[in-house]
Amino acid sequence: MEYNRLGKTGLKVSQLSFGSWVTFSFQLGVSDATKIMKIAYERGVNFFDNAEAYASGESELIMGEAIKKLGINRDSYIVSSKVFWGGEKPTQRGLSHKHIVDACHAAMKRLQVDYLDLYFCHRPDPETPIEETVRAMHTLIMQGKICYWGTSEWSCHDIQEAYKISKELGLTPPSMEQPEYNMFNRSKLEKEYLPLFEKEKLGTTIWSPLASGLLTGKYIDSSPKDTRIHLKPYKFLKDAFESDEFIERHEKVRLLNELSNNVGIPLVNIALCWCLKNKHVSTVILGASKIEQLEQNLNSLDYLESFDIELMDKIENILNNKPV
Ligand SMILES: NC(=O)c1ccc[n+]([C@@H]2O[C@H](COP(=O)([O-])OP(=O)(O)OC[C@H]3O[C@@H](n4cnc5c(N)ncnc54)[C@H](OP(=O)(O)O)[C@@H]3O)[C@@H](O)[C@H]2O)c1
Numbered sequence: 164m165e166y167n168r169l170g171k172t173g174l175k176v177s178q179l180s181f182g183s184w185v186t187f188s189f190q191l192g193v194s195d196a197t198k199i200m201k202i203a204y205e206r207g208v209n210f211f212d213n214a215e216a217y218a219s220g221e222s223e224l225i226m227g228e229a230i231k232k233l234g235i236n237r238d239s240y241i242v243s244s245k246v247f248w249g250g251e252k253p254t255q256r257g258l259s260h261k262h263i264v265d266a267c268h269a270a271m272k273r274l275q276v277d278y279l280d281l282y283f284c285h286r287p288d289p290e291t292p293i294e295e296t297v298r299a300m301h302t303l304i305m306q307g308k309i310c311y312w313g314t315s316e317w318s319c320h321d322i323q324e325a326y327k328i329s330k331e332l333g334l335t336p337p338s339m340e341q342p343e344y345n346m347f348n349r350s351k352l353e354k355e356y357l358p359l360f361e362k363e364k365l366g367t368t369i370w371s372p373l374a375s376g377l378l379t380g381k382y383i384d385s386s387p388k389d390t391r392i393h394l395k396p397y398k399f400l401k402d403a404f405e406s407d408e409f410i411e412r413h414e415k416v417r418l419l420n421e422l423s424n425n426v427g428i429p430l431v432n433i434a435l436c437w438c439l440k441n442k443h444v445s446t447v448i449l450g451a452s453k454i455e456q457l458e459q460n461l462n463s464l465d466y467l468e469s470f471d472i473e474l475m476d477k478i479e480n481i482l483n484n485k486p487v
Contacts, residue, residue, distance in 0.1 A: 350486045
């Protein structure tokens with residue numbers, strides 16, 4: 164495992180990290196979560212991603228218990244939370260100073276930690292001035308409750324605004340963004356954010372590297388039942404997978420699978436190495452509902468060296484979706 168600086172910060176984050184969206188609570192309880200996090204940690208993963216919204220807080224409760232059971236030193240791992248979808252009441256959502264503070268305290272309690280390493284604004288909030296959000300995050304940093312703050316799925320324009328406000332008012336700017344990045348979702352990382360990488364050296368913790376499992380190839384001929392798309396709250400994924408919009412994606416996965424057979428690299432590892440090859444990716448957040456999946460995904464590091472320009476070109480020819 165290698166460790167990358169998170170953007171221009173001094174924080175070293177493992178190139179592969181682990182997140183609990185969908186899996187913790189809906190698929191894994193404390194015991195299995197502890198086992199899977201143990202393997203991740205022992206194989207060098209030092210960043211565990213979470214959010215107040217995941218299973219309505221249950222995911223953070225499970226991760227907190229798992230960390231306690233593992234008995235790992237607080238200074239040896241990084242844990243995150245994200246604020247935006249806390250509850251139904253008007254004060255429990257969005258990026259107001261109040262909700263940012265309440266959600267931070269609640270996440271620390273659920274995760275059983277004294278501070279959060281990374282704290283993300285899970286989405287932009289058009290109903291809160293960016294200045295209010297920047298000030299709230301800066302205050303939490305000054306209070307020692309969070310180390311770094313960042314955004315998730317914000318526009319380049321809004322992130323630039325956050326930098327501008329921080330500079331003008333002497334507040335702490337964001338350090339990282341958490342965008343979706345995989346073979347089918349490339350525009351933010353490969354196009355929109357380029358000025359931010361250039362000027363601000365923004366770090367990225369990218370999500371859904373396997374497009375929720377589509378890029379494993381397991382949906383090519385069938386729809387296996389024990390997967391996330393069959394969970395009730397995630398029916399939207401099943402609907403998307405079965406929609407006309409996805410016909411082209413399924414065809415690309417079939418071609419990528421043929422390429423995988425030809426070059427002797429499993430498709431999951433091709434998809435994950437492809438993300439790792441982007442120099443603007445600080446860490447690829449893995450998801451896994453089974454230990455074998457996590458182990459296979461971590462094996463991607465063994466294939467990185469064989470990932471040459473020729474192979475990247477072959478992949479590009481199949482994808483044919485490079486942002487211009
Ligand atoms: N900021 C945001 O808005 C946001 C949004 C989404 C996710 N995230 C973060 O990013 C993390 C990763 O996202 P993700 O879980 O969507 O990642 P992903 O890699 O796209 O999907 C992971 C899922 O794919 C399946 N899978 C993984 N490895 C496999 C393998 N080797 N063989 C077969 N199936 C495999 C498993 O689902 P099955 O149970 O279906 O087999 C697994 O849970 C999340 O946990 C979360 O921390 C952030």
